[in-house]
Amino acid sequence: MEGRKLTLRAAHDYDPDVPRLPLGSQRLVVVTGKGGVGKTTVTAALARAAADAGRRVLAVEVGRGSLGTLLGTPQLGGEPTRLAARLAAATIEPEEALRDFVEGVLRFRMLARRLLESTSFQVLAAAAPGLSEFLVLHRLLEWVDARRLGRRAYDLVVVDAPASGHSLPLLAAPRTLGTLARLGPIAEMLAKAERLLADPDATLVCIVTTPEELAVRETVELHRELTERLRLPVAPPIVNAFPPRRFARADIEGLDRLDAALGEHPYLRAARLQLARRGQAETQITALRRALHETPVRLPFVFTAPEEPAGLSALVAELAASAGLAA
Amino acid sequence: MTASLAELLEARRILLCVGSGGVGKTTTAAALAVEAARRGRRTAVLTVDPSHRLKDALGLSTLSDRPRRVPLGSLGARGAHLDAFLLDVKRTFDDLVVALAATPAQAQAILDNRLYQNLSGSLAGTAEYMAVEQVYRLAAEGDYDLLVVDTPPARHAVDFLDAPRRLANLLDSRAFAILKDPTSILPAAGSRLAHMMLSAVLRGLERFTGLGLVREVGEFIGVIESVTGALRERVRAVGALLTSDETAPILVTAPEPRLVAETAALVRGLAGIGLGIDGIVVNRALPRTLFGGAVADPGVPDGVSPALAARLRRCYTELRTLAARQEATLAPLVASANAPVVAEVPLLAADPGSLADLASLARHLFPEAPARAAPASGLGV
Numbered sequence: 023m024e025g026r027k028l029t030l031r032a033a034h035d036y037d038p039d040v041p042r043l044p045l046g047s048q049r050l051v052v053v054t055g056k057g058g059v060g061k062t063t064v065t066a067a068l069a070r071a072a073a074d075a076g077r078r079v080l081a082v083e084v085g086r087g088s089l090g091t092l093l094g095t096p097q098l099g100g101e102p103t104r105l106a107a108r109l110a111a112a113t114i115e116p117e118e119a120l121r122d123f124v125e126g127v128l129r130f131r132m133l134a135r136r137l138l139e140s141t142s143f144q145v146l147a148a149a150a151p152g153l154s155e156f157l158v159l160h161r162l163l164e165w166v167d168a169r170r171l172g173r174r175a176y177d178l179v180v181v182d183a184p185a186s187g188h189s190l191p192l193l194a195a196p197r198t199l200g201t202l203a204r205l206g207p208i209a210e211m212l213a214k215a216e217r218l219l220a221d222p223d224a225t226l227v228c229i230v231t232t233p234e235e236l237a238v239r240e241t242v243e244l245h246r247e248l249t250e251r252l253r254l255p256v257a258p259p260i261v262n263a264f265p266p267r268r269f270a271r272a273d274i275e276g277l278d279r280l281d282a283a284l285g286e287h288p289y290l291r292a293a294r295l296q297l298a299r300r301g302q303a304e305t306q307i308t309a310l311r312r313a314l315h316e317t318p319v320r321l322p323f324v325f326t327a328p329e330e331p332a333g334l335s336a337l338v339a340e341l342a343a344s345a346g347l348a349a
Numbered sequence: 350m351t352a353s354l355a356e357l358l359e360a361r362r363i364l365l366c367v368g369s370g371g372v373g374k375t376t377t378a379a380a381l382a383v384e385a386a387r388r389g390r391r392t393a394v395l396t397v398d399p400s401h402r403l404k405d406a407l408g409l410s411t412l413s414d415r416p417r418r419v420p421l422g423s424l425g426a427r428g429a430h431l432d433a434f435l436l437d438v439k440r441t442f443d444d445l446v447v448a449l450a451a452t453p454a455q456a457q458a459i460l461d462n463r464l465y466q467n468l469s470g471s472l473a474g475t476a477e478y479m480a481v482e483q484v485y486r487l488a489a490e491g492d493y494d495l496l497v498v499d500t501p502p503a504r505h506a507v508d509f510l511d512a513p514r515r516l517a518n519l520l521d522s523r524a525f526a527i528l529k530d531p532t533s534i535l536p537a538a539g540s541r542l543a544h545m546m547l548s549a550v551l552r553g554l555e556r557f558t559g560l561g562l563v564r565e566v567g568e569f570i571g572v573i574e575s576v577t578g579a580l581r582e583r584v585r586a587v588g589a590l591l592t593s594d595e596t597a598p599i600l601v602t603a604p605e606p607r608l609v610a611e612t613a614a615l616v617r618g619l620a621g622i623g624l625g626i627d628g629i630v631v632n633r634a635l636p637r638t639l640f641g642g643a644v645a646d647p648g649v650p651d652g653v654s655p656a657l658a659a660r661l662r663r664c665y666t667e668l669r670t671l672a673a674r675q676e677a678t679l680a681p682l683v684a685s686a687n688a689p690v691v692a693e694v695p696l697l698a699a700d701p702g703s704l705a706d707l708a709s710l711a712r713h714l715f716p717e718a719p720a721r722a723a724p725a726s727g728l729g730v
Contacts, residue, residue, distance in 0.1 A: 057370035058607060071500050090606065142693055185370075187622045235700055237371065280650060287650050288639045292665040298698030325667045327674055339489045 043257055043319050045072075045345040048226045050166050050179050050218065052193065055230035056240045057185040060262040064230045065182035067337035069346070073109040074338065075347035077177040080165055081111040084158055084184050089113070092334060102165070109325035110176070111167070120156035155195035159215050165290070166218065190244070193219060193227070194252055222255035229259045230317075231310070233303035242313045254335075258316040261307055263323040265300040269293065319344045351672035352630055354599075354691040355715055358385050361597040363590075364497045367619065367625040368601035369611045373632040373694075375399050375499045376701050377601045379407065381667075382497040386421060386431035388712075390494040393432040393487060394419075397480075397499045402702025434487070436480045436499065439459065485587040512606050597627040600686050604634055604675035613685035619725040629683060631715065636695050640665075640672035692716075 053065045066089060069081035080102055084091035090098040093111055102110040121135075160281055168175035183189040187255070196216035219225050227248055231241040241259050248254045269277070277293055284290060310318055321340050324333045341347070357364065366378040372704065376397050382394035393409070404410060406418035417433035443460060450456035484498055590596065598619065602608055616626060616696060638644065646665075649658040682688055694713040701710050 059371070088610070090566075120603050232371070234371070235402075236398065239705050268667075269660055273657050273660060276654065280653065283652070284650050288644075288647055289650060289661045289665045290641055292668045293661055295668070295696065295698060325670045325674075 025270065042317075043228070043260070043341065043345040045226060045257075045347070046223070047173075048222075048224055050162070050181070050225045051231060052181050052183050052225065052227045054183040054187070054189040054193075054227065054244070055185070056237045059230050059232045059237050060321075061185070061230045062087050062089050062182050063092060063334070063337065064228070064260055064262060064341070065089060065180050065336055067321075067341050068228075069093070069109060069111070069180045070334065070338045071073045071342040071345065071347050072178050072180070073106060075342065076108070078108045078175070079110070080176040080179045081109070081182070082162065082165065082179060083113045083182045085115060087111060087182065089182055111133045112271075114161050116154040116158055119161055120154060120226065123157055136228050146339050155192045156212075158192060159195055160211060163211065163215055163218065190232070190247060190252075193254060197252070217253055220250075222299070225255055227254050227256045229256065230262050231259055233261050233265075233306040235306060235309075238306045241310065244257045245314055257319075259310060259314065259318045260321060261303075261310070262321045262322045265296060265303050266322045267300065351689045352597075352627065353717075354381075354630070355717065357597045357599070357627055358495070358692070359390070361389065362495060362595040363484070363597070364495065365500060365591075365596060365598045365624075366498065366601050367500050367598055367615065367626075369552040369608050372603045372608070374599050374601045375708070376403060376710065377599075377694075377714070378497045378499040379403060379631055380701070380707045381599075382431055382433075382495075383419075383421065383424070383704065383714060384711040385495050385497065386419075386429040387424065387426040387708075389429070391430045391492065392495045392497065393434060393493045394497045395434045395436045395484060395487070395493060395499060397436050399435075399499055400700055400702060402700070404435075405704060406704050406707070409433055409435050417705070418566065424704060432493075436483055470515045481587055481591070482583070485583075485590055488590055489586075492628060495626075500584070502553070524536045539624055580706070596624075598624050599691075600626045600629045600688065602629060602682060602686075604679045604682065606674070606678050609678060609682050609685065612682050613646075616686050626686050626688035629686055629688050631679065631690055631693045633696045634679075634693045635668060635675055637672065637674040637676070640668045642669075642673055642676065 034233040051068065053061050055061050063085065065081060069079045070093075073079040081089060081093060083098060088111075089111060089276070090096050093105055093109070095103060095111065096103055098107075098111050098113040100112065100115065104110050162179065162181060165176065166179050183192060194213045196219065229241050229244055229248075231237040239317070243257060245259065249255045274297075277290065280287070281294075282288055307318055307320070319341075321337055324336055326333045352360070364378075364381060366374045366381070368374045375398060378396060379394055379399070382392050385392040396407070396409070399407065399409060407419055416434055419431040419433050421427070421429045421431055446459050447453075447456045450459065455566075478725065484496065487496055559638070601615070602612055619626070646669075648664055653661065692714045695709065697710075701707055
């Protein structure tokens, strides 16, 4: 049985027309994209799908957002919270990471707090190039490598990274900082981070977008930056909120006849709106495919809120299918 | 005292469109500007990140400081005056340094400093400040009755609008003086301990990173201080304009769950810098008259095959579900903004891109307007 399943999956691999998320044995998945396209939802769904498939997963959010709500725990902390048998989640607050770092250097919490509150230090923190990115990466790396009882604590760490503009500095940090720090513990950690991020067997970067012009444009730019400049392993883009197909080609004629007869009937208005949005989305996904020469992964628009169990489950199933994650 | 969108459009000098990413801020700003121009105000629209089609429609295909006159003749508004500018929020501080430095050599010394090169992009929102400066220059020198200003998405909008104050604070801060020579700890009360610790951490960082931070920060402050007098004055004037009564912040939003928390955070951030929302424009709303919970399901129209009837029913039911979700979302969103909804724009089939699209969008923004010739085209194709 197992053997046959594997063969089937391998066949799936080579079908050029089937959009596929190349998730194999990677230990780190970084989810990024334009603000508001559903990065956090995709992160939550992917973490769920991988956990359902038997992997031990840690879902991580950078800054405070809605990852906890989506996974059923409103409040995430700086340390991983166990949510299910194989699923944990945590948040990395750059400011908290900075505080931890300063406390580590100064040893006294009181002193650290006074320092952190001083304008001088805030100026300095802004000045030290990539300090906060460094601290976020540092924390991530700890989790990717965390061990418990002699084996890895997590098979997979999925990160809901900051929106495009801010995830670039994060992903570029090992390079930009690496040129400044050549020796010492920081240089070592940066070299390690760079190796991990660039290794296609260890890391996968996913760009999420919606089928809308501005989001698609930003996705193309981000994809180029990540692959050409930073040379990171980037998955085909994930197009979220794709209006589902609701009408067959043959239906259109029937709708036209009804239009002529009935005009403003709400059922027809609904159908027209749906068809128009679907058409727009097709145009945008085609533009995306042409620009990147890759077949995007589609996730359907969810009419019930993704915060509701049914909403997220639909996406979990879709992602499990396209990533070849068998439950 | 709440004003309608039309009153704001006619009475204020600056309309600031704020809101989260992807809610149609840029398009709304453009539509407001087109309408203002048609009503006879000399108007300029300053946009941040227009779509290709909108860029083409506004004649903004190339990045430039010069205004582009938008030809409104096709809309039957021949005398109307509308200029469009592209706000460059990525513009560097370099231009300002060059403009304010006493000599080219002084400017060059600043531009060559390695720390300046790292800092100028991120420090105290200098890039955002430069964009706000553009707004100020137009308000002060441009010959316009009204500026309609698009802003960067939510979280950055506060950075953008707060940039003058933060830059002024930085210039006035003791940190500025101390960074110039971090080892000289001033005997003044209060933060002496903090500065001792700052030096300790600085040395720690230097050991770790190998960066000559202390020296480089000092050099940087040394050279940039030469231009701070002029900068300080400018920054203060820009801040005053933004918070004056002449400016009306308009929240552009959509009934989507993710926006509730984002909007609340944005409104808090804006309140923190002295800006209150004057009105809310809700985009992408499904018309309640068609899909709202209070409307009875009209049932499948007669004469439809059973297969098509099932599809039509499913499609209609999905939109009703979405409409219910929108209604539930809108109430907390409006409550957190603490301002009236001044317009509701239906979910459109496509992103508006042409001047004609903007004019039809304006009909949704100003339903009371006399020029109501064409029917609302929101749900049509």
